[in-house]
Amino acid sequence: MEVVSLVTGVLVTSFAVCIFRNKEDVQENMLVGGTKSPGRLVTLSCQTCRKLKHHLEIQEDLFECTKCGRQIDVR
Template sequence: MDWVSFGTGVMSTIFLLAIWPENKDLDEVEEVVGQEEDLEINDSSARHVILSCQTCRKLKKHKELSQNLYQCVKCKRHVDLRAS
């Protein structure tokens, strides 16, 4: 076996071990997020929901300003889902 092939194998193994996820806490976080697919809570004061934005014409994150009143994070357009 050539030294070049051996060195390439060692470097490939080190690279794969470096990018392999070893943190088990991340798996627990993914399970919690997986239960609520369209709801992401970053802190206690703001709630983010993925809604269709009429200005962006795509599904974007919206920040809840008050109950059932959301604001697009990108274009800042308000979406009012309150009963009229």
């Protein structure tokens, strides 16, 4: 029974590490290889998502939510 618990724990831990590692890779790819020029990445409150989300700066003081695409002008 101890071997089964050990193997299960190892599999769950490796699965969790893979999930979180892929999230970071996706954000880096969006900044580096995206179609838009990379700008500042800030955390703002998105009105559509109703949560604090990452926003990319498209123009000076114009940000776009990385999840839903809504633009926020903070001028």
